Amino acid sequence: MATIPYPPAPELGWYADDPVTGVGAAGQAATAGATAKGSADGDIEDWDSTVLSSSFTTKAPQKVYTLHNDSTGQTIVIDKSTLLGRKPSADVPEGAKAEKVEDPTRTTSRNHAAISIDQNGVLWIEDYGSLNGTYIIRDGQETQVVKGTPQELDAPATLRIGDQFFQLTEQQR
Known part of the structure; x- marks a missing residue:
């Protein structure tokens, strides 16, 4: 690659x-x-218009995904709406969670991006105005996730959050 x-x-x-x-x-x-x-x-005070809103995911998702970073060895389980960041806000909507991204290069914003699974089982990603961006990489082509615009996401995929690369895969139940 x-x-x-x-x-x-x-x-x-x-x-x-x-x-x-x-x-x-x-x-x-x-x-x-x-x-x-x-x-x-x-600080992001209003989550209502984001993929973290409770109206976005009104029931528990049927799928579970993992994000794995080979460089840091970090694995993040996406089993509900998840805010990702260097020091993510602890104040997320009920039914969502916050996960700290290990980033030794300091290119991940505090509240960088969020991943959610909607009520139909579709995976979504949204950038929260990060300084270094959120990208989806498929077949060597990088697509930037536009700030404030939820974008549909399919697994498997590679995500770049700042300069940290994560492999997104669906877990088998």
Whole structure:
């Protein structure tokens, strides 16, 4: 598979919760910008218009999926609506969960993306305005998940969350 380019990791101090002292003017501007526009690290207070809304999944899904990252060894089980991020909000709608993405390169946003299984068993993914994007990779072609627009997702697939690659597979029951 061809190497797919992605943006470099943000500098320390870019995210508001970075443990950095003595951040320069550029770091302060970047941090203020990220918080002000509410995209990379701003809190998402209203989940109603997203794939995490309870109206999106009104009954328990019949399928279970896994996301596996070979680089970090992390496996995330998608058995209900799941918010993915570097430090995801603990305040998600009832019936949903939050999962921390292990990201040693720091390219995953706090609330990066969400994956849900709708009431018909269809899998969906949505980007929450992440800084480095969410991508679906099939046959060497990368498709960006547009911010705020749920996109149907089929397994098996490869997902790029920031610069972390995950294999999405359906679990056999």
